[in-house]
Amino acid sequence: MELTLYHLSNEQRDFVKNQYIHYYDKICQFIRSKGLNNDEVEQIASDVFMKAIENLSTFQDRGNSFGSWIYKIASNEVSQTFRNHKKLRFDELTENELFIEETISLSIEMSQDLVKALKRLSEKQLVIIKLRYFQKLSFKEIGMYLSISESNAKVKCFRALEKLRFIFFSIDQLN
Numbered sequence: 001m002e003l004t005l006y007h008l009s010n011e012q013r014d015f016v017k018n019q020y021i022h023y024y025d026k027i028c029q030f031i032r033s034k035g036l037n038n039d040e041v042e043q044i045a046s047d048v049f050m051k052a053i054e055n056l057s058t059f060q061d062r063g064n065s066f067g068s069w070i071y072k073i074a075s076n077e078v079s080q081t082f083r084n085h086k087k088l089r090f091d092e093l094t095e096n097e098l099f100i101e102e103t104i105s106l107s108i109e110m111s112q113d114l115v116k117a118l119k120r121l122s123e124k125q126l127v128i129i130k131l132r133y134f135q136k137l138s139f140k141e142i143g144m145y146l147s148i149s150e151s152n153a154k155v156k157c158f159r160a161l162e163k164l165r166f167i168f169f170s171i172d173q174l175n
Contacts, residue, residue: 012056015056016053016056019052019066020049023066023067024045026135027048027049028041030071030135031045031048031077031078033130034078036078036081040081044074044077044078044081045074047077048073048074048077049070051073051077052069052070052073065138065141065144067137068137068140068141068144068145071137071141072145113168117164117167118164120167121160121163121164121167124156125159125160125163126160127146128142128146128153128156128157128160129160129161129164131145132157139154139157142157
């Protein structure tokens with residue numbers, strides 16, 4: 001059965017189109033950050049939105065944003081891709097990701113120290129930092145993504161930042 005937007009109501013079609021326009025580039029960036037090539041990124045992004053369309057009837061906006069839901073689908077699709085290819089998950093930060101925040105002008109040396117500090121965080125702490133500061137998700141969306149409360153997401157983010165600060169300012173002593 002070929003899936004099209006025609007089985008949706010006009011309201012649902014408009015909703016999907018608006019969400020696609022709003023989230024497509026963000027989802028591609030999220031998938032790309034996992035170390036996949038551009039062909040895989042585009043295929044996975046397409047699969048993510050197809051799954052969203054297929055399961056739109058199961059999405060219930062009970063305070064949960066569509067963004068959290070679509071990121072969860074994307075995360076599951078990336079995991080499935082890695083399982084299918086039996087690849088190791090590449091989850092290291094690249095230099096490009098560090099320069100997304102152009103308003104912060106860091107020297108080359110400081111940015112290298114930041115990369116070192118980020119690599120010393122636990123995977124869970126790194127995920128929270130990425131979701132909050134690179135993907136620009138709210139604490140509520142982070143909570144939905146990680147299946148934790150919004151307040152727990154705030155606490156975990158605060159603790160991850162505290163550890164990052166500690167590691168970052170200790171780098172000179174560690175080298």
